[in-house]
Amino acid sequence: MTKVDARGLSCPEPVVMLRNAMASGEDAYEITVDNTVSRENVTRFAEHQGYAVSVSESDGEYTLTLKR
């Protein structure tokens, strides 16, 4: 499973990183962000690409697990 570390980055960068990572066509990805805007935007983008998104939060960081 490809992991993307987008902590500290503001949108649209996390979504761009995820989109570029998705070029590999895997069924699961994990991306870590540290702000709610990125969490929302990554979730919306991933769901639009057909992935189910689950989120876990720890110390202000959000780890989003994407599966399809």
Add this chain to the structure above:
Amino acid sequence: MKLKDRKLGIIIAGAVMGVVAALLVLFGNPSNMGFCIACFIRDTTGGLGLHRAAAVQYIRPEIIGIVLGSTICALATKEFRPKGGSAPFTRLILGFFVMIGCLMFLGCPFRMVIRLAGGDVNAVFGLIGFVLGILAGVFFLNKGYSLKRSYKQPVLEGAAMPVVQIVLLILLIAAPAFILFTEAGGGPGAKHAAVIISLVAGLIVGALAQRTRMCMVGGFRDVFLFRDFRLLCGGVALFAACLVTNLILNGAAEGTFFKLGMAEQPVAHTDWLWNALGMLLCGFGCVLLGGCPMRQLVLTGEGNSDSALTVVGLGLGAAFAHNFGLASSAAGPTAAGKVAVIIGIVVAAVIACCNTFGKKN
């Protein structure tokens, strides 16, 4: 329903902002300038005496309200998170030149939409340049452009700019001798709604923008990058609501709120090429910054000190623009202003290249 999760939320927010913009003109703001982030930061800079253009000196409560509205919302939703350290000086420089671009066109992206809703066809050329500038920024984003990550900061670092806004509000109300005010009839700076109306309007706009992440640059950028129309819906709603409100108000005062054409539009000039190039610089610079001037104010309210420095850069750009004759007027752009816009586009391109193709660490 979570406001931020639905297109309906941002459409309603955009519509409210459009109505607020039109009503602010009714209550005394300059025509087609219900709120303009660039113009109002410029006016505030003048009110503090940092430039000496007597026609545009007034500490605008709308700016104060937008930052504080965002702060209040961010505190209420636990989104006030002080952070910074992502290329702060680069952001200040970009903010500086974004303002140079805005003052070539005479308006920020929000005023561009508000001008369109007032029938100002010159803004169509601004919009064309704006979109081209965003496309340039999107090109670099797709190639890996980044100003690198930001880091958590102490509370004071994030709270400083909201506190500065409270100080500005005190200075506006107390009006000590060193705070400048455009004399009645002396120019756009003299046209303003009552302080309380402007402040409340700013608080409403700031709160809505914080909740919905409203951003004019983000609207087009997300469409080009991801085919995501959510933010753009907000901009379109703002335009539609402002247009309808202007047309209704125009029934009572013909030609005051809506006048279709290019000539003799309020606080605007008819040089289509430089209207376009000014907004090209604005759009390009704002994509590199991650958001339009309004979004920078809102992020500042959330404790982002990088955005606070961007706002300082915008103010610095305004001071330079008026001290050195770079800002346009109704008579048109100045030769020095044209040179400054070209330099700005080159600087933005260099910043984009260095942070896209430069050595990664």
